[in-house]
Amino acid sequence: MTAPQTxxxxxxVEAARRDFPILSETVYGKRLSFLxxxxxxxxxxxxxxxxxxxxxHSYANIHRGVxxxxxxxxxxxxxxxxxxxxxxxxRSASECLFVRGATExxxxxxxxxxxxxxxxxxxxxxxxxxxxxNIVPWQMxxxxxxAVIRVVPLMDDGTVDMDAYRALLNERTKLVAVAxxxxxxxxxxxxxxxxxxxxxxxxxxxxxxCQAAPHMRLDMQALEADxxxxxxxxxxxxxxxxVLYGKEALLDAMPPWQGGGDMISTVSFEGTTYNDxxxxxxxxxxxxxxxxxxxxxIEYLKQLDxxxxxxxxxDLLNYATEKLSSFNSLRIIGPDPLTGTQKGALxxxxxxxxxxxxxxxxxxxxxxxxxxxxxxxxxxxxxxxIPGTVRVSFGLxxxxxxxxxxxxxxxxxxxxxx
Numbered sequence: 001m002t003a004p005q006t007x008x009x010x011x012x013v014e015a016a017r018r019d020f021p022i023l024s025e026t027v028y029g030k031r032l033s034f035l036x037x038x039x040x041x042x043x044x045x046x047x048x049x050x051x052x053x054x055x056x057h058s059y060a061n062i063h064r065g066v067x068x069x070x071x072x073x074x075x076x077x078x079x080x081x082x083x084x085x086x087x088x089x090x091r092s093a094s095e096c097l098f099v100r101g102a103t104e105x106x107x108x109x110x111x112x113x114x115x116x117x118x119x120x121x122x123x124x125x126x127x128x129x130x131x132x133x134n135i136v137p138w139q140m141x142x143x144x145x146x147a148v149i150r151v152v153p154l155m156d157d158g159t160v161d162m163d164a165y166r167a168l169l170n171e172r173t174k175l176v177a178v179a180x181x182x183x184x185x186x187x188x189x190x191x192x193x194x195x196x197x198x199x200x201x202x203x204x205x206x207x208x209x210c211q212a213a214p215h216m217r218l219d220m221q222a223l224e225a226d227x228x229x230x231x232x233x234x235x236x237x238x239x240x241x242x243v244l245y246g247k248e249a250l251l252d253a254m255p256p257w258q259g260g261g262d263m264i265s266t267v268s269f270e271g272t273t274y275n276d277x278x279x280x281x282x283x284x285x286x287x288x289x290x291x292x293x294x295x296x297x298i299e300y301l302k303q304l305d306x307x308x309x310x311x312x313x314x315d316l317l318n319y320a321t322e323k324l325s326s327f328n329s330l331r332i333i334g335p336d337p338l339t340g341t342q343k344g345a346l347x348x349x350x351x352x353x354x355x356x357x358x359x360x361x362x363x364x365x366x367x368x369x370x371x372x373x374x375x376x377x378x379x380x381x382x383x384x385x386i387p388g389t390v391r392v393s394f395g396l397x398x399x400x401x402x403x404x405x406x407x408x409x410x411x412x413x414x415x416x417x418x
Contacts, residue, residue, distance in 0.1 A: 011305065011312035017397045019044040019300075030367025033402040038183055038211060038346050038393030039371050040233045043297075047237055050296035051289045062288055063262055063279075077288055080295025081278070084243050087298050088228065089219040094277040095251065097244040098291055102210045103133040105229035105244030106177070108281060109206055110137035112254040113227075114175070117204070120146035122174040125203070127152040127160055127189070128383050129182040132376045134208045138177060147174075154383055157341070158185045158334035165194065169201040176205045180212035181344040184377035184391070185334030188342040195225055204250070210234050211344055214395070215313060217306055220245055232290065236395075237297030241290035244281075251277050258283040309396055313345040316394050320347055320403045327410060329353050329418060333389055346393035348375075351410075353417040356388045362416065363390075366409035368402075 017023050020042050025032050034042060054076070060069035062077050078093075085093040099105045114137075118124065124138050128151055142149050150173075152165045169176075176198040181188050195205045206227040212218065213230040220228060227250070231242035246254075256263055256274055260283035265273040274280045317337050324330055325338075329352040335341040351359060360372030371391040374381045381388055392406060 011308040011396075013312060013397065013399050016304075017399075019046070020397050021045060021048075023397060027367040027369070028365050030365075031405065033368040033398075033405040035392045035394065035398065035402060035406060036369050036371050037214070037395035037398075038234070038344075038391065040239065041214060041236045041395050042397065043236055043238070044300050046300055047293050047296045050293040051238065054289050054292055059289070061285055073288060073292075076292045076295070077286070080291045080298070083295045083298040083302075087218065087302065088213075088243075088245060089221050090245055091221060092248060095220075095245055095248050097246065097251075097278045097281045098286055099229075099242050099244050099281075100240055100287070101231040101233070101242040102208060102229040102244075103231075105227075105242060106133055106206065106208065107137045108244060108257050109227050109229075109246070110141045112257050112281075113204070113250060114138075114141045115145070116253075116255060118142075118145050118147050118174050121172060122147045123150050123168075123170070123172045124148070125150045125152060125165070125168055125173055125176045125178075125198075127165075127178050128154045128379050129158075129160070129179055129184070129187055129189070129377070130177070130379070131179065131183050131208060131210075132378070134177055134179065134206075135379070138175075148172075151379075152178075154187075154380075157336065158182075158187050159341070160187065160189055160194075162190065162193070166197060169197060169203070171202065173198070173201050173203040176203050177208070178206075179208040179210075181215075182334070182377070182380070183211050183346075184375040184380045184389070185348045186344040186346045187335055188344055191225070192223060195223065199224070211346075214301070215310065215345055226250055232294040232297060235294075235297050236300060237294040238287075238290040240287045241294045248277065251281070254281075256280050256283070260284045262286075304396070312396070313394050313398075316398055316400065316403060317343065317345055317347070319400055320392060320394075320406070323403055323407045324349060324410070327351070327414070329414065330410070333384055333386070345395075346391060348389035348391045350386055350389055351413065351417075354413050356390045358417070359390050359410075359413050362413050363406070363409040366405065366412060368406050368409045370406075 062074040209230040228245040233239040263283040337343045356372035373388045
């Protein structure tokens, strides 16, 4: 099958690759082909330098010091929050909570908004595509409150059954929590339509945006999601930091989750008053260097032409789909972009001759880094009757040479097992 022709402005991938020092490393004497950015992306020099610069030249705790280093660090940290606000076009920086990552953001919503608003007999809608981080917090809440979880099924091509979704919505639906893009098989969910339908039913929405944030423009004011969570480390930023976006009215009405420094206004043994947004949800000393480096990652993404970047990644996706489809023993799980179906920049597949873990090990010896297993999305694997997949995921630094190296590695798998 021939990939559809795409016209796009050229993306200078070789210039981008030079920004990432780790890409000059070799693995077992082989050129590194890093194809696991969906798990955690590599970091450009500007992000690495942002953390080093803080620790070497101006580190101090933030929000509470009157001396210069503290004020400088506070300004840089809050500047990163404003960069995050602008990146997703939120109405206010107070709608952007810094959390350890999307997992913490989802748990925060479950333990605050969820405990306050979901009761016995209420319903929470998820899809079969969800990452465990967008399943388990709702299971815990449902067990505590006597609520019911409803799951939107998948079609055989890995897309969401929208007719079934519409049928599940009713007056008992309190929350719809879905991924923007599936981390396991790359399905792009029609989140705009799903949000509109949920709101028509009176439900609140939460979107797991981890796989979308590095690859597309986000606009919270246009999307109208009530909550949207994403992590820095998938956006070429550091681990241990992310953003939970929430509409201000919802956040204002939610109780705090954790207690401690920064989330308080006054404390006495007679009672405590809480700080304004966003600090009401940010107890304790935060990941200061991580937050500042996250700002650097956003700046790095901001200077890219996202249209050209998207076209580059889709070219890689189509090229890789054609390459992998040429192996008779290989089956791709999920949407087929060669048919025009929208898909994220990743491919999941299985091979008849070898287990995903064995494939991943052999590819590693060829310098190719992929993810093998259930990708924290076991229900997806159950849906397709497989134990796991090999997942190839692209970042802005990948090239067709990476795909060719992958194909050569898969030929080694066939020689050994086929």
